[in-house]
Amino acid sequence: MSEGKSAADELQQHLQRLSNAFALRLQEELPALGQDAERLLHAAEQHEQLQHLQSLRDQLHKLAGAAGTFGFSSLGQRARELEQEADQWLQTLQQEQQSLQDFIGNLQQLATQQYQAESTQAPATQAAKAPRPSSNARRIYILEDQLAIGENMRLTLNNFGYQAEHFTRIVDLDAALQQQLPDALIVDVNLPDEELTGLAYAASLQQRLDEPLPLLVITTQNDFATHLEAVRVGAMGFFTKPVDIPQLENRLERCFSQQQGEPYRVLIIDDDRELASRFSLILRGANMLVEMLHEPADIFECMRDFNPEVVLLDVSMPDCTGPELAQIIRMNDEWLRVPIIYLSAETDIGRQMNALIKAGDDFVTKPISDNALVAAVFSRAQRARLLSNALSRDSLTGLLKHADIKEQAAVELERAQRSGKPASVAMLDIDFFKKVNDSYGHAAGDNVIRALANLLRQRLRRIDSLGRYGGEEFLVVLPDCPADQAKRILDEIRQRFAELNFIASGSEFSVTLSAGIASTADAPTSSGDFLEKADRALYAAKHGGRNQVR
Template sequence: MSKGDTAANTLQQHLQQLSDAFALRLQEELPALGQSAERLLQTADPQEQVQQLQSLRDQLHKLAGTAGTFGFSSLGQRARELELDADQWLHTLQQEQQGLQAFSHSLQLLAKQEFQSDPKQMPAPQKAPLTKPMQSTRRIYILEDQLAIGENMRQTLNNFGYQAEHFSRIAELDAALQQQLPDALIVDVNLPDESLTGLQYAAGLQERLAEPLPLLVITTQNDFATHLEAVRVGAMGFFTKPVDIPQLENRLERCFSQQQGEPYRVLVIDDDRELASRFSLILRGANMRVEMLYEPAEIFARMRDFNPEVILLDVNMPDCTGPELAQIIRMNDEWLRVPIIYLSAETDINRQMSALIKAGDDFVTKPISDNALVAAVFSRAQRARLLSNALSRDSLTGLLKHADIKEQAAVELERALRSGKPASVGMLDIDFFKKVNDNYGHAAGDNVIRALANLLRQRLRRIDSLGRYGGEEFLVVLPDCTAEQAWGVLDEIRQRFAELTFIASGSEFSVTLSAGVASTADTSNSASELLEKADQALYAAKHGGRNQVR
């Protein structure tokens, strides 16, 4: 017998041993399931019935998954059928308990809607979160019983462009909440002078609100139980003391960008035009930007022009199959981050796995409900954008990294030359930044860098591009903007930055910046030349006395 045969036999023996052990487990678990079912029939309390049925459903779900793995396929199938039955009964029981509340809520929704067509013929898909209008200043409430920590956090967040307020007692925060709700809440877990912990208070508050607030947690307890409790009350960030405030602010910015970011871009590729159109309508109804592609040969141009964040791809297409097209897409390194979701009526798991192994990230089986389609695409798009930002953006400032902002400068220069419209770039550098690090520490230096990054983000337009060019140096790219206009904008930012007051080691200090501007009117067709001229202007500002724009 060969070594390969021996290894295969050994593996088979181990698998059989596991199956035998599972069979022994079944001798205990199946009777226990039967006993649980009997207790369910004897229970009169509806709430307790729901809890017991939820437990039974979870056990059946686990059994359905494991039984087939260990070779008990018929048992697994039967467990799956009973799991579905349990879901239906659970839904019925919950409906009976919540029917009046649901009915009242439905009437309220009905009163707010105007139907122009028969809703039975045109069901509305469940929508993903809609973007909110941009706000000039975000209001942040901080619950922190230690005065020095809370005030330092308040001052730093105000420097970052927020309107932060600090409260040391729950009663003070409650009074402020009665007057105006914040855009986000930062809560300390440890409140020794209160009857509630910060997380207990936050849990009660979130239940009272019609829409939960973005919640960040700060604490001295970096254990699993505290993390778990924070997740259960809906926390979107967890920070241990001493808190890295730039990192905390970065998480705040991420929370807000998820709420009101640009619509996700989805490319639907399907040779069935009617079906692609329907998918497009559903996704657009969920506030996504959608383009359709029927000819695979057009993929390169569409990927470059549209830059999709998710690709919805049919498997069976003539001339070029979905997996083949997915492999073509994956050959381009620029598109490796884009998730590919296959759409197909194929139910054979081996064929599905084969398609995913070649290239792809998910497999959705047709027919698919509208809600399921939105959920599948939205979750993938959300994750893809977070990953893309993490890879292309500086971790401290959230701005583009050196290579990405240089590339954006080249793109805007090319666009300006085509359109004949002006474009400008600005180089900004913090004056005497080394002294800040030497005198106040690197944490204070990070706060200064983050404050300037946020000031740029708030003052500049959505079409402008911002990047961290070096340690304390920034590059801004301003389309459709003359050198004189760019000078005016950057000089205003220079003045506002000089007015900020930073606190570190019990001392207050201020910082200034210098900047250089260049425009397409000053160069030929070279992005590197444009950047070089801006850098020379910055050098002149530095050697001309600093705290100025040249």
């Protein structure tokens, strides 16, 4: 509790310093606003009036968005009202001179008054944080009253590298839950010998827990009512019998990656540095990685290096507007998946729609509460990551597809050459895989591929990249890893894979793998050369007797 409280206090102190800095900024900006009002008053030509009005409107627009965020609510409201008046004057300069003088007088009054922040609320970001598990262990409990089905599921999931336990009765599952909570729960809907259905039991269990468990449902009932009941108890997956266990395991892995994934990356583009800093603090407090960009011309380098999952973009910026910058981002196919959220004090629906039509995905009006900001960014980032994974990952293994893992190898080679740090790539191939398919069927072959994919995920680091390069061939990219270290890691994986026992058609069998490694110490001239060296090492391992790493 003390650590959480101190972190909250520190965040609050940061926010207060930003509010204080904004208050100091007002001491310069408000008098400057009054001076601009004087220039408008003495402008003789209509084009001069238009120039001064446009400048005033832009200043009021920024003030309306920023003031409320920093706690100066009445100032923000007044600035918004005057901004709307300025818009009216820009649309038509046919008003009476006395009305214009009244407007100027109001601006001058605003410049001379003293404003205090009505309230600076502490950011209530705790509730918006994504839940994070305390352990990387993946223990799965299965509630299935049919012994053969439950045991087959348990054995297959164990082959995939999980610690699965099967229970045929609720009372036995309850006893296990008292001892240790699993990382996920698989429940059969139909339990004819129990008083409760599987879904009713899951609902009561989730209510008893401090945090709900990831829940997958298996059933013979593929109707809307059962789907709806499953959603209402918090199910994250729905599978009809006979269950496709590799697909079920793929959904399990997706649940875990949502829980244990890297923090979402957010890029804030705003020429108002204090406001961008405040948004950055709020989002970092919600466990997101944030970069700020104040110069639109730096967009290409920033997008390439930071690779954001969400872009928060101010609409009104000097020299380059938000919609213009959004269109520049959308011209690059690599960034089409990145959602763009406009942040602006703009309240005119027509202008909002015009900005979204040009490029953009959402529009958030400033001032915005801390919780609303976190929720808007989190929901967009979560959806973007799920979509990106679905498009770039192999459906059987959940690993990167051929083109994406090759691209990752190129990125790491370029980074290693630039930094001077070592990097390695490894090609892995399952030995005599055709015999597995011929002897036990393609379903068994798929299980072997999934088991190796899962073993690689569990044994390698988060910074490593894994991909399915071909049918039974895998590519592993290991940044900051010399060849000897890569060989030790891959050899451990080779030994562990050979120890797995697979069951198919009543028979038990095991499989081995071979691997070839190349490193930047081999001085590859290109990413293609890098992969070719690893492929030659794999070829040597195959012809050297298989079940080895070269």
